[in-house]
Amino acid sequence: MKYVTISPELNQVSNLALGIMRWGDLTIEQATAALIAAQQCGINFLDSADIYSHGRCEEVFGQAFQMGNFQRDDWFIQSKVGIVPHKRYDFSKQHLLDSVDTILSRMQIDYLDLLVLHRPDPLMDLTEIQTAFDILIANGKVHHFGVSNFNAAQIKLLQSGLHQKLVVNQLQFSLAHTAMIDFGLHTNLDDAAGIDRDDGTLEYCQQHQLTVQAWSPFQHGFSVGTFIDNPHFGNLNVVLDQLAHKYQTNKNAVAAAWILRHPAKWQVILGTTHPDHIINSAQCNNFTLTRQEWYNLYLAAGHDLP
Numbered sequence: 072m073k074y075v076t077i078s079p080e081l082n083q084v085s086n087l088a089l090g091i092m093r094w095g096d097l098t099i100e101q102a103t104a105a106l107i108a109a110q111q112c113g114i115n116f117l118d119s120a121d122i123y124s125h126g127r128c129e130e131v132f133g134q135a136f137q138m139g140n141f142q143r144d145d146w147f148i149q150s151k152v153g154i155v156p157h158k159r160y161d162f163s164k165q166h167l168l169d170s171v172d173t174i175l176s177r178m179q180i181d182y183l184d185l186l187v188l189h190r191p192d193p194l195m196d197l198t199e200i201q202t203a204f205d206i207l208i209a210n211g212k213v214h215h216f217g218v219s220n221f222n223a224a225q226i227k228l229l230q231s232g233l234h235q236k237l238v239v240n241q242l243q244f245s246l247a248h249t250a251m252i253d254f255g256l257h258t259n260l261d262d263a264a265g266i267d268r269d270d271g272t273l274e275y276c277q278q279h280q281l282t283v284q285a286w287s288p289f290q291h292g293f294s295v296g297t298f299i300d301n302p303h304f305g306n307l308n309v310v311l312d313q314l315a316h317k318y319q320t321n322k323n324a325v326a327a328a329w330i331l332r333h334p335a336k337w338q339v340i341l342g343t344t345h346p347d348h349i350i351n352s353a354q355c356n357n358f359t360l361t362r363q364e365w366y367n368l369y370l371a372a373g374h375d376l377p
């Protein structure tokens with residue numbers, strides 16, 4: 072495993088994280104097995120959100136964490152708040168404070184290492200967020216803050232109203248979802264790939280030392296399914312397979328290594344619930360793709376170079 076420094080106090084954080092979005096239907100035994108597999112690989116970071124399966128994922132985590140006798144100090148635990156499903160995004164002070172209390176209770180823990188605002192709320196009031204964050208720091212319930220799916224302008228705006236530095240931005244990024252780099256490759260062209268939809272967010276995170284957490288690293292869309300072994304991604308799977316053979320590893324590891332080859336500070340958020348897939352993915356840290364291999368994978372995924 073390799074480790075990143077998210078902030079001076081948040082160091083030695085694994086560059087792979089275990090995401091629990093798909094844990095709603097797991098038994099406690101299955102969830103415990105996933106935690107054990109992750110820990111054996113050196114993964115020490117967990118990502119959640121209060122909305123996952125209406126809170127069930129966090130309950131399953133809490134029970135598995137207790138059952139497996141895991142030590143709180145051995146893990147960095149992050150959750151996300153601010154979405155009221157099918158109704159609104161809500162960064163009001165009371166919603167943030169109440170959400171954290173609910174999360175801590177469900178996960179059976181006393182504090183979150185990181186609290187992340189899940190999706191930008193156009194109605195966000197900087198004073199309210201600042202007050203909520205200051206209260207959460209003062210009462211020890213949250214140690215650090217970040218954002219998810221924020222563009223550069225939104226981060227700048229929010230940061231201008233806070234006493235704490237935002238340390239992560241969680242964004243969708245994978246071989247099959249590359250908008251954040253496509254537009255840079257197509258700068259000054261009038262094709263569709265050249266449209267900057269996110270205000271140079273990746274470059275902003277690099278420049279300002281925000282760790283980028285790649286969500287859905289093996290998915291095409293949010294719910295379309297994985298591109299690994301998917302016949303709709305035939306060319307990509309051929310190249311993934313070639314490189315898996317070359318590095319004596321597997322396709323998940325190559326796909327994760329592709330993300331980590333980019334020079335930003337990354338964490339890859341694994342959504343697999345399967346211990347073998349966790350162990351396979353963790354092999355991504357055993358090798359480094361060459362520059363040409365990185366481009367070969369990008370092209371095989373169906374993207375083009377001008």
Ligand SMILES: NC(=O)c1ccc[n+]([C@@H]2O[C@H](COP(=O)([O-])OP(=O)(O)OC[C@H]3O[C@@H](n4cnc5c(N)ncnc54)[C@H](OP(=O)(O)O)[C@@H]3O)[C@@H](O)[C@H]2O)c1
Binds near residue numbers: 119220293300343
């Ligand atoms: N910030 C946001 O807006 C946002 C949005 C979505 C997700 N997230 C976070 O990102 C995490 C990861 O998202 P994700 O679950 O979409 O990520 P993912 O790791 O790309 O996808 C996991 C899914 O792919 C399957 N899979 C992986 N490798 C496979 C293989 N070799 N063969 C067959 N199936 C395979 C898994 O099945 P198995 O379980 O059987 O392995 C699982 O269903 C979430 O848990 C959550 O923490 C954040």
